[in-house]
Amino acid sequence: MVFSWIRKKAADDQEKLKKGDELVIPNQFVCPISLDLMKDPVSLSSGITYDRDSIESWLDGGNFTCPVTNQVLRSFDQIPNHSLRKMIQDWGVANRSYGVDRIPTPKVPVSGIQVSELLFILEDSVESLNGRRCLELVQKVKKWGGESERNRLCVVANGAITVFSAAFDAFARDDSFETNANLLEEMLSNMNWMFPLSQLHSLDHHHTEAAQARLGSRDSLRCLVWLLKCGDLSAKKDSMIALKELVSSDQKHAEALAAIEEASEVLFRLVKDPVCPAITRSSLMVIFHLVSSPSSSTSMAIRSELVKMGLVSLLLELTVDSERSTSEAALGVFDMLCDCEEGKEEAYRNALTFPVLVKKILRVSELATQFSVSAIWKLGRHEKEREKVNIFLAEALQVGIFQKLVLLLQLGCGSVTKEKATELLKTMNPCRPELECVDSVDFKNLKRSF
Incomplete structure (x- = not known):
């Protein structure tokens, strides 16, 4: 009253x-x-x-x-x-x-006790492999997370990523992924907003490593690759996010993924037959981590395999007309493929190699410039094929590389890129008067990087 x-x-x-x-x-x-x-x-x-x-x-x-x-x-x-x-x-x-907006009745935020109790029940259900009960609990966490950012922070702070990754690993051990596909996809969807693991300051180092170990197990990786191959668009996106998180956190996960059957082929297909720009870009980033270890025999094998599939030509075509982040990722992978003999041979054979690499210098970003110069430098150091190298350098001069490199040094760049650019200039200088050709439009509106 x-x-x-x-x-x-x-x-x-x-x-x-x-x-x-x-x-x-x-x-x-x-x-x-x-x-x-x-x-x-x-x-x-x-x-x-x-x-x-x-x-x-x-x-x-x-x-x-x-x-x-x-x-x-x-x-x-x-x-x-x-x-x-x-x-x-x-x-x-x-x-x-x-003009007063309607004020909806707010939902009561979830508490740490509620989250802890649910995770305890989820762990118990995982031990008995009770898929139906696990799905109910996972969907409840998804509902909490969809209500507010505060709920998400509370779920993460109470160690949900550790429990979810363990649950994913447990249900991924069965070869019949289709049986648990719905549950696995729901768990991945939840873990999507719990990443990146490196920024989960509320968890101690032990819990973060445990989550990575579970999600990076052979069974989990096989399941993620299967979802990339057979899942719907949402499942593909969530699987790619998980893979990208793993391989970027530790190179050992990249090597473990490279050892999974069909992994490189599935990633190649996602680049060749685009599903959506985000998946294409993420696929390139995962491939970059797979091939970025120069001393790993697994990485070397993956490079050769991808080159045989036709990735070198595909990367050049993709780089011609793509947005910045995709172009950077494609150039990064191309640079890594130039570390192997097969990659260099394919690059020499493709007429797009020199025009594309030279064109991207000072055109996309500092990172794209770094990858382009590095790839050109590697292709210019093939001692066993001096004739091919000379032809390559001549073609590079004809599309204006000498002026691009001089301008790059004037504008400023990283020390490693500077050393490679300087070495290339010295190598090409004797042939410059007869062969160079400059496209002045490339040098418009350029600013110093410092």
Whole structure:
């Protein structure tokens, strides 16, 4: 009854709060921190009410006092003020004509205890391989994560990635992936927003390594490759995110993936027959990690295999007209393939090699320039095939590489790129007068990088 009287009084005062066409928000509806209309009012142990987002930001910043009273809080519990929230909603409905948006009833955030209890039950269900029960629990976590960023942070902070990766590994051990496909896809979808593992500061190093080990196991990798091959678009995206996270965190995961049957072929197909730009770009990045270890016999074998599939020509065609990140990834892989003899031979045979590499210098980004110069430098050091190298250098001069490299040194670049560019200039200088040709449009609107 008291609350009804308060609501009636607030309604009676509405006309007093309107000044011309402006609507003044009642003071009791305003958050003391943000000074905005509260959408989810909560009360602290000090008795003062704040908007939940504002007070959480205050407490997350390491503050232990009530912002209004400055007294030390006995408890950090935030009690929803349902009566005030209902008054604010009623006031908003009554003033819709003044542009006040409808304020939905907020969902109560999930607590750490709720998350811990669910994860405990999930671990127990995984031990008994109860797929149906696991799916229910995983979908509940997905629902929590979809409600708010706060819920996601709470789920991550309570070690969900460790439990989920262990569950994924357990159900990936069965060769009949189709039986558990729905559960595996749901777990990957959840883990998608728990990455990257390297930034999970709320977890200790042991938990992060455990999650990587489970997700990087042979069974898990085989399942991820299967989902890339047979899954729908969503499953392909989530699988690629997981693979990219693994191979970028530790080279040993890249080598483990390279040893999985069909892995390189599946990745090649995703580049050759694009499903979507994001998957193409991610596939190139995963391939880059697979071939980026110069001392690994597995990486060398993968390079040869990819070259035989036709990846060198595919990369050049892809680089001709692609957006920045895809172009960088394609050039990075091309540079790595130039470390093997088969890759160099394919590059020499392709008429696009020199025009594309030279064109991308100073055109895309500093990283693309670095990869392009590195690839040209590698192709110019094939001592066993001096005749091919001379033809290559002559073609490079004809498309304006000498001026590009001189300009690159003037504008500034990294020390390694600088050394390679200087060496190339010295090698090509004797042949320059008869062969070079300059396309001046390449040098317009260039700025120093420092």
